Amino acid sequence: MTLSPVKLRFLVASLLSVSFLGALDHTVVSTSLATIAGELGALQLMSWVVVGYTLASTVLLPVLGKLGDVLGARRVFLASLVMFLAASLVCGFATSMEWLIGARVLQGMSSAGLQLMSQTIIARVTTQRERPRYMAIIGAAFPIAILVGPVLGGAITDYWGWQWVFWINIPVGAAALAFALAAVPRLEPGPAPRHFDVAGAGVFTASLVALVLAASWLAEPDAGVATATAVAISVLGFIAFFLIERRAPEPIIPLHLFANRTIAASTALSAIIGVGLFSITAYLPTYFQMAYQTTATVSGLVPIATVFGMLISNLLTGWVASRTGRYRIFPILGTVLGAAGLLVMAVLPAGLPLWVPMIVMGFVGMGTGAFMSLIIAVVQGAAPATQTGTMTATINLVRQVGSTVATAVIGGAIGSGVAVLLPAGLDAGRLTPQLVHAAAPAVQSAVAGIYSSVFTPIFISLAAAYALGIPAAVLLPSGRLSDEPVSAPRTPSETLSA
Template structure:
C-alpha cells in the first residue's frame, strides 16, 4: 500500500526545494478541453506528416534526408518530455504547458514556411521540442486539478485520442495534401493550438509560489544522451545498419552507459529530473512496465498490419488505414468503459490482467490469417487486440497519477510518456527486424537470389502488380509470414504484460486534492 504523509502547511521555498504545492481551483469542462487539445496536437503531429512526405520530397528535394523529417521530431520530443515535466514541477505547470504550446506552434509555422529539406528538418526538431511538453503538461495539470478518482473519464479521453491520432493522422495528412497543400499539414496546428492557449490561459487557475531550485543539468544531459542513443538504435537497427554492426553496438553501449550514469546521478541530485523516490512505489514501477510493453505492442501492430492489407489484400493506403478502425474502436471502447467504471468507484486491478489475456488472444488469432483470408477477417480480429491493449493502457495512466505525490506529478507524467515513446520506437524496430527476416527468408526460399532484391524495401504495392505471378505469390507469402512473426512477438509482449499486471496491488484512488508532501 502507498504510505502517504499527512498534509502539512506550506513552507518557504529553499534553494534546493521544489515549488510549494500549487492550489488548484476546480476546472471547468472548457479548461479540460484545452488540456486535451494539447494532447491531440502532440500525438497527431507524430503521424500526420507520413502521407505528405512523398509530396514534400518532390517539392523540396533531399530524398537522402527523407527519414529525418520524422526522426528529428521524435528525437527532440522524446528527449524533452521528462525535462518539461520537471520544469513544471519546479517553476509552475501552467506556465510550462503554455510555453510548450507556444514553442510547438512557432515550429509548426516555420515548418510550413520551409524552403528546403535542411530547414524543414531543423524546424521539425524545434516543433518536437515543444511537443515534448504538450502531453506531459496536460497530464500533470490534470493530475493537479483532478484527483485520480475524478480523472478517470478525462484520462479515458486521453486514451481514446492516442489511437485516433495514430490512425487518423495519416488520413488527415493525405486529405490536406491532396486538397490544399502539404504546408497545411503544419498550418492546421495553429488554430487548434491557439484555442488551447486561450482556454488554458484564461480558465486554468493555480495559486502557488515558485521555486528557486535549479534543474538537474547533469541528469538531463545524461538522460538526453541515453534517449538519443535508444531512439537512433530503434530507427537505424535492422534498416540503415545491421543489428550486429559496430554502429548499432556502439549506440547500445552508449545508451547503457548513459542511463547507468543517469541513475547514479539522480540518486544524489537535490532535484532529479526523474526522482528515484517514484520507483519506490511498487505500483508506479509496474505501471511504467505496462506502459512500455503496451506501447511496443500497439506500435508494432499498427505499423505492420497495413503492410499485409496493401501487399496481400491489394488495399490502398487510405483503405488499409480504414481497415484498422476496429483496432482503434477496441482501444477506445475499453478505455472509455474503464474510465467511467473507475470514476464511479470501481477497482482497477482486474482490467490490466484481463487486458493482457485478451490482447494475447487477439495477437494469436491473427496468426490464422493467410494469403487467401478474406479482408474482413483480419480487420475484425484487430478489434480483440485493440480492446486488450486499451485495458492495459488506461489503468497504467490511472496508477501513475495515483502513485505519485503532487509535487512529482510532472515528473511522473513525463516518465510515463517517455516509456510509452521508447516502447513504441523499440517495438517497431525489433518487430520490424522479425518482419524483414521472415520476408527475406520466404523470398529467398522461393526465388533464390532474386528474392534478396525484392526484400530490399523499394517495392510498392503498385509495382507488385507488374511482377510475374510466381514473384507476386512469393512476395505475398513472405509478407504474410512477416506478419505472423510480428504477431508472435506481439503475443510475447502481451504475455509479459499479463504477468506484470498480476503483481499490481489494488491501492484506493485519492479522492481529495491533497497538498504535496514537503521535500525530503
Template sequence: MEGIPVTAQDDARDDKTPSATAAGSAAEKVGLGFTHRQIMFTMSGLVIAMLLAMLDNMIVAPALPTIVGDLGGLDHLAWVTTGYVLASTVATPLWGKLGDLFGRRIVFVSAVALFLAGSALCGMSQDMGQLVAFRAIQGLGAGGLMVGVMSIIGEMIPPRERSKYQGVMMAVMPVSMIGGPLIGGFITDNLSWRWAFYVNLPLGAVTLAVCWVTLGKLPKGAGKARIDWLGAALLTVWITALVLITSWGGSQYDWDSAQILGLVALTVIGFIAFVIVQGRTAEPIMPLRVFKSRNFTLAGGVAFVSGFAMFGAMGFLPQYQQFVQGSSATNSGLLLMPMMLGAMVVSLGAGALISKTGHYKWVPVAGASLVTVGLGLFATLDTGTSKTVTALYMVILGAGMGGMMQTSTLIAQNSIEMRDMGAGTGASNFLRSMGSSLGVSLLGAVYTSHLTHSLTSAGAAGQSVDASVSSMTPAALKQLPEAARHLFQQAVTDGITALFTWGAIVAAVGVVIAFFIRQEPLRSGAKPEAPKADAEPVPVAG
C-alpha cells in the same frame, strides 16, 4: 473565480471546518478545491491540446508510404516515427519537472509552441534527412503535450474522481483517432503529404490562445530553480545510443561490430551515470524515490508495453493495407476505425467502472491479454487475408490498448506525492515513450529485414523488385507486372507477420507485469506530503 487551494493541508482544513465543508458542497468542490465548473473550463483547453497531439500521429501514418516514395529512403521509414518518438521520450521527464518548478501554464504553452515550429519545418522538408531532423524538433514539443495534460489533470483531480473527468478527455478520441487517418488519407490523396504537417498550425494557434486563458488558475511554480541539465544530457545519451543499437544492429552493422559494441558500452555507462546523478542532485528530472513504489514501477512497465504495441500496430499496418490489400491512403485510415473504436469503448467503460468501484487491477491484466491475442492474430496474416478479418483483429487489439492505457497513468499517479506529480507523470510517460521508441526501431528493423530477405531469396525477379523498394509507392506498385507485384506484396506480408510475432511476445510480458500490480485504495484527495524535515530543498539560483 476564487483562489484554488492545492495542498494536502488545505484539503484537510476544508474537511475539518464545517463552514468550509458547506461552502465546498455548495460549490461542487472536487479534489483539491476546484469546482466542477472550473475543471470543465480548464479541460476545454486540454481537450484541444490532446486533439492536437493525437491528430499528428494519426494524420501522418497514412501518408508514410507516399512520403517515402516522394523523398526516397525506405531505410529511413522507421526513423520518421523513431526520431519523433525518441525526442519526445527524452523531453518528457524534463517537461514534467519544469512544470513542477515553474508552473504548468507557461511550460505547457511553450511545449505547444515548439511543437508547432517543428510541424512547419516538417512540411518544408526536402529530403528524408531533413524530415527526420524536423520530426525530432516536433517530438521535443510533443513530449510536453501529453505529460502536461496528464500532470494538470493529476494536480486538479484526485484519483478516485479522475476517471469521471477522463471520460471528457476520451471524447476527443473518436475525433482524432477516426478523423485523423481520414484527414491524413484525404490530404495524401488530394493535396500533398506536406499538409499532414501544416494542418497542425491553425489548430495549434487556437490551442495556444485557449490554454493561455484556461490554465491561468493553476498554481504557480516555485520560481527560479536549478534545472538538472546534466541529468537531461545523460538521459539523451543513453536513450539515443540504445535506440541506435536496436535500429542498426544486424542491419547496417553486425551485432559484434565495433560500432554496436561501442554503443552498448555508451548505453550502459550513460545509464549508470544518469542513475548516480538522479540520486545526488537536489531537483532531479526523474526522482528515483518514485520508483520505490511497487505499483508505480509496475504501472511503468505496463505503459512501456502499451507504447511498444501501439506504435508497432499504428506505424506499420498502413503498409500492409495499402501495398497488399490495395487500399488508398484515405481508405487505410478508415480501416483503422475498428481499432480506435475498440480502444475508445473500453477506455470509457473501464474508466466508469474504476470510478464507481475503485477496483482497477483487472483492467491492465485484461488489456495486456487482449493486446497479446490481437498481435498474435495479426501474425497470421497472408496476402489473401480479407479486410473484414483484419477489422476483427483490430477490435481485439484496440480493446486491449484501451485497457492498458486507461489505467497505467492512473495507477502511477495514485502512487506518488503531489510534489512529484509532474516528474512522476513524466517518468510514467517516459516509459511509455521509450517503449514506443524501441518498438518502432526494433519492429521497423524486423520489418525491413524480412521484407528485403524475402525479395532477395526470390532470385533474380525478387532482386529486380528490391532495387526499386526505396522509392516504392502504392501507385508505382500498380504499374509493375503481376509477378513482380505479387513478390513485393508477399515480402511486405512477411515483414508484417514477423513484426507482429515479436510484438505479441513483448505484450505477453506485459500480462505478467500487470498481474503483480497490487489493488490499493484510490485516493479521494491529495497524497500526504512527506514531513517538512525530510523534504528536499529547492535550490534557488543566485
C-alpha cells in the same frame, strides 16, 4: 486544488483541444512527406522529418516533467503552446529539408510539453476517483489523431499545399491558446530544488538520443558501425546515469519510487503498450497488402479497426473506473485480451476475409485501451504530489522508447526475413504491392506465404510481451481509488512549519 464542475469541464475541453492539436501534428505530416521531400529536393533526409520530431518529443520528457513540478504545470503548458505555434510557422516557411527538420525538432519538444502538462494539470485538479474518466478523455486525442490525421494531411497537401499542413496550426492554436489562458488555473509549483540534476538530465538525454538513433539505424544495412557505436554509447550512458541518480540529492528520475509496487507495475504495463501494439501498427498495411493481396486503401482498415477499438475501450474503462473506484481488473483483462488477439493473428491463415483480422486486431486495440490512460492516472495517485510531473513523464517515456525500439527491430526483422525467403528473380529492395499484384498467381501466392511466415513469429513475440504484462497487472494493489482532494505540493516554509 478543487474546481467547480463547470470550470473542470471547461478545463478538460481546453486540454483536449490542445492535446489533439499536438497529437494531430505527428500524424498529419505522414501523407505529405513525399511531396515535401520532392519539392525541397532532399529525399534522403525524408525520414528525419519524423525521426527528429519523435526524438525531441521523447528525450525531453524527464526534463519537462521536472520543470512542470518546479515551475508549475500551467507555465510550462502555455510556454509549450506558444513555442509550438512559432515552430509551426517556421516549418511552413522552410526552404530546405535541414530547415524543416530543425523546426520539426522544436515542434516535437513543444508537443511533448503539451501532452505531458495536460496530464499533469488533470492530476492536480482532480481526485484519484475522478482522474481516470478525465484522463481517458485527454488520452482520446491520440487515437482520434491517428484516425483522421493521414486523411486530413493528404487533403490539405493536395488542395492547399504542404505548407498549410503546418500553417493550419496557427489559427487553431491561437484559439486554443486564448481558451487555455482562461481555462487553465494557476497551480502552485512544488518547492524549488536546491540542486537541479543537470548531470543526470544531460547524461540521460545523450543516452536516450543514442538509443533512439540506434533503433532508427537498425534497419539500414550500411549503418552497422554507426548503430553499434550508438548502442555502446547508450549502454555506457545509462550505467553512468544510474550511478548519478543514486547519489543525486534531487534526481531527475527518482529511482527509489520504483520500489512502490503500483509505480513499478504500471511502468512495466506502459512499456508493454509501446512494445506490443504501437510498434506493429505501422507495418499492418504492408502485411495485408502482401499476404492478403489488398489495395493500399483497403489495407488501412485493419489499423483503423485497431485504433477504434482502443478509443472505445479507453473511454469506457475510464468512465467505469471513476464510477466504481475499481481499476485493477482492467489491466488484467486488457493484457489477456491483447496476448490472445496477437496469438490468434499468428495462426490466422492468409487469404481469409479481411473482416476476420479486423475483428481480431479490434480486440487487441480494446485490450490496450482498457489500461492505456488508466495506468497514468494510477501512477499519479501513487506518486508524491511534488513529483506528479516527473512520474507522468516517466510513464510516457517508457511507452515511447519501447515503441521506438520495437518498431525498428520489427522493421529489420521484416526486411531481412523477406529478403532471405524471396525466390530468385525478385529483389526485396524493389518489391512493391503493385508489382506483386501484377505478377503471376504463383508469385503472388509465394510472396503471401513469405509474409505470413515472417509475420508469424513477430505476432507470437508481441503476444508474449502482452503475456508478460499479465503478472504485472496482477501485482497492482487491489482497492478503490480515493475521493480525497489532491493536496498542493508543500513549499519549503510549509514543510518546516508542519
